[in-house]
Amino acid sequence: MERIRFVLCRPSHPGNIGAAARAMKAMGLADLRLVAPERYPAHEAYWMATGAADVLDRARVHAALREAIADCAAAFALSARPREWSPQVLDARAAAVRALALDAPVAFVFGAEAAGLTNEELFACQYLVHIPASPEFSSLNLAQAVQVVAYELLVASGAGVPPARAGKLATIADIEGLYAHLEQAALASGFLAPESGSRLRERWRRLFSRVPALEREEVNILRGLLKALLAKQSGE
Numbered sequence: 530m531e532r533i534r535f536v537l538c539r540p541s542h543p544g545n546i547g548a549a550a551r552a553m554k555a556m557g558l559a560d561l562r563l564v565a566p567e568r569y570p571a572h573e574a575y576w577m578a579t580g581a582a583d584v585l586d587r588a589r590v591h592a593a594l595r596e597a598i599a600d601c602a603a604a605f606a607l608s609a610r611p612r613e614w615s616p617q618v619l620d621a622r623a624a625a626v627r628a629l630a631l632d633a634p635v636a637f638v639f640g641a642e643a644a645g646l647t648n649e650e651l652f653a654c655q656y657l658v659h660i661p662a663s664p665e666f667s668s669l670n671l672a673q674a675v676q677v678v679a680y681e682l683l684v685a686s687g688a689g690v691p692p693a694r695a696g697k698l699a700t701i702a703d704i705e706g707l708y709a710h711l712e713q714a715a716l717a718s719g720f721l722a723p724e725s726g727s728r729l730r731e732r733w734r735r736l737f738s739r740v741p742a743l744e745r746e747e748v749n750i751l752r753g754l755l756k757a758l759l760a761k762q763s764g765e
């Protein structure tokens with residue numbers, strides 16, 4: 530994620546710059562570039578950035594898009610409108626995956642609020658990225674478009690997946706121990722007749738095979754219960 534850069538071309542509202550900085554920071558992104566912003570620095574930017582003022586402080590201002598992306602391996606242009614002529618088109622999700630697969634700095638380039646990106650800016654990029662939206666009104670607010678792309682990058686980076694549970698996984702030997710214990714309890718209780726030819730054993734193997742990542746402690750709970758039931762039964 531450190532290699533991902535967001536470039537805002539000629540943004541007219543400083544509030545959108547601040548909201549974009551906040552959207553980026555909340556998704557773990559920090560490299561913001563501004564190309565010829567209409568009004569910047571500005572108080573409104575800081576008001577909207579709230580806790581992401583550091584992203585604004587570090588934002589670099591460039592005179593032209595080419596300068597802001599010169600050292601990148603690829604640039605992804607965001608446009609609400611499909612264009613008759615354009616570089617390769619991707620949706621935001623596919624673009625995030627593609628960008629992270631490149632082991633080099635990459636830029637996501639956003640247009641100005643009113644007019645979007647010029648054709649020249651579009652063709653300075655290698656990809657055209659579309660955020661799926663209503664065909665009747667497909668134009669998102671600039672900072673909200675930044676949020677969607679930043680979110681897709683976070684998810685594609687794998688950081689959005691909650692950490693694996695702490696529990697130690699059961700081994701095959703643990704699970705075989707459970708099956709043996711189930712069989713013992715089934716026979717002792719008369720639930721399963723010794724020569725019945727029932728498919729009971731296959732059935733519980735099938736059942737437990739559908740439980741992903743069974744934990745050792747979970748197997749031990751079931752075995753503890755079986756043990757208590759068996760002890761009660763033999764005491765009666």
Ligand code: SAH
Pocket residue numbers: 606607608609610638639640641642643644645646658659660661662667668669670671674
């Ligand atoms: N009226 C402009 C839209 C500007 S919205 C136009 O028609 O192009 C400001 C910027 O947000 C756009 O330049 C683009 O970079 C981004 N954006 C807004 N909606 C988008 C969408 N559905 N898909 C991709 N980018 C979008």
